[in-house]
Amino acid sequence: MTTQIETTVEEQVEAYQPENSIHSAITITDESFAELRDYVYHHSGIYLTENKKRLLEKRMSSRLSTLGFGDFSAYLKHLKQLSGQGKELNSLIDIVTVNETSFFRNEFQLKALENVVFPEIFEKKTSNNDQLFRILCVGCSSGEEPYTLAMILNHRFSEKLKEVKVEIIGTDISQQVVKRAYEGIYKEFSLKNVEREYLQKYFTRRGDNFVLNQDIRRVVHFRQVSTIDESQMKSLGMFDLILCRNVLIYFKQESKTKAVNTLYQILNPGGYLFVGHSESLYGIEHEFRFVHFVKAIGYQKPDLPERKSHREGD
Numbered sequence: 479m480t481t482q483i484e485t486t487v488e489e490q491v492e493a494y495q496p497e498n499s500i501h502s503a504i505t506i507t508d509e510s511f512a513e514l515r516d517y518v519y520h521h522s523g524i525y526l527t528e529n530k531k532r533l534l535e536k537r538m539s540s541r542l543s544t545l546g547f548g549d550f551s552a553y554l555k556h557l558k559q560l561s562g563q564g565k566e567l568n569s570l571i572d573i574v575t576v577n578e579t580s581f582f583r584n585e586f587q588l589k590a591l592e593n594v595v596f597p598e599i600f601e602k603k604t605s606n607n608d609q610l611f612r613i614l615c616v617g618c619s620s621g622e623e624p625y626t627l628a629m630i631l632n633h634r635f636s637e638k639l640k641e642v643k644v645e646i647i648g649t650d651i652s653q654q655v656v657k658r659a660y661e662g663i664y665k666e667f668s669l670k671n672v673e674r675e676y677l678q679k680y681f682t683r684r685g686d687n688f689v690l691n692q693d694i695r696r697v698v699h700f701r702q703v704s705t706i707d708e709s710q711m712k713s714l715g716m717f718d719l720i721l722c723r724n725v726l727i728y729f730k731q732e733s734k735t736k737a738v739n740t741l742y743q744i745l746n747p748g749g750y751l752f753v754g755h756s757e758s759l760y761g762i763e764h765e766f767r768f769v770h771f772v773k774a775i776g777y778q779k780p781d782l783p784e785r786k787s788h789r790e791g792d
């Protein structure tokens with residue numbers, strides 16, 4: 479079964495062409511589209527549905543021209559000769575991914591984290607004498623999501639942070655956005671949901687740009703990793719909390735299942751998974767427990783059963 483991929487407003491505007499407009503997009507044949515779709519799917523888990531055809535023509539045309547290819551079949555031949563290695567796969571992934579994000583996206587999920595999940599994890603860490611709290615933001619785009627968590631933790635949990643160290647890892651398959659995330663420099667429009675208090679405390683204005691302060695940047699590390707690459711995902715270690723928001727929506731059921739199973743494996747028992755507010759794990763076989771928060775839902779990996787005390791004579 480194929481999951482229908484939502485077309486965002488951003489994509490609809492980009493794909494729109496008035497009937498009499500002159501545009502130089504290179505047309506993709508059905509055959510080349512199917513080949514490119516399978517290639518992208520194999521390397522990323524992203525499934526390009528038919529309605530992405532015009533968008534792809536528009537986005538890919540200048541890349542083809544830059545490389546000197548007059549049609550998609552020549553480009554595909556070149557791509558396959560590279561056998562999934564190097565720069566061209568990165569460029570293709572940069573083109574086909576939708577990287578829309580913002581600071582403080584989905585306030586109800588963030589409230590659930592701030593009011594319930596973070597206090598619960600800190601308490602557990604303290605009582606287990608565990609001094610490391612690890613968070614993973616999968617498909618974090620240009621970093622706004624992990625940096626938002628780092629700001630909330632720094633602002634609201636400064637006392638706890640003296641006892642427990644927080645480490646946040648942001649991953650994305652797109653090389654371009656990982657580079658931007660590292661830089662930590664943002665334009666005014668991406669700060670639309672940032673409260674004045676946070677803006678003044680954590681950003682420094684430099685001309686038209688807002689630079690995120692070092693205190694926040696040093697808590698977050700970024701890696702270019704594909705969510706469907708199980709061994710790379712496992713090499714990131716174990717986490718107490720995973721956010722995988724607005725990423726699975728671009729996957730087919732099969733890659734979605736694979737990704738969710740991997741996320742389950744790299745979560746500590748009792749750890750939480752949050753997906754985008756319009757997403758769910760519906761239709762995927764999994765062992766998570768469904769958790770309700772105020773106007774938000776999450777998934778929790780069952781905690782380890784209490785160790786049975788030894789009976790006399792055992």
Ligand SMILES: C[S@@+](CC[C@H](N)C(=O)[O-])C[C@H]1O[C@@H](n2cnc3c(N)ncnc32)[C@H](O)[C@@H]1O
Pocket residue numbers: 522523524575576577578579580583616617618619620623649650651652655703704705706722723724725728754
């Ligand atoms: C719409 S953005 C969501 C950003 C952020 N999580 C949020 O909710 O604001 C989706 C991101 O997922 C990334 N992505 C897509 N497929 C991926 C994969 N297989 N592995 C890692 N990242 C992926 C894209 O590059 C993109 O930056």
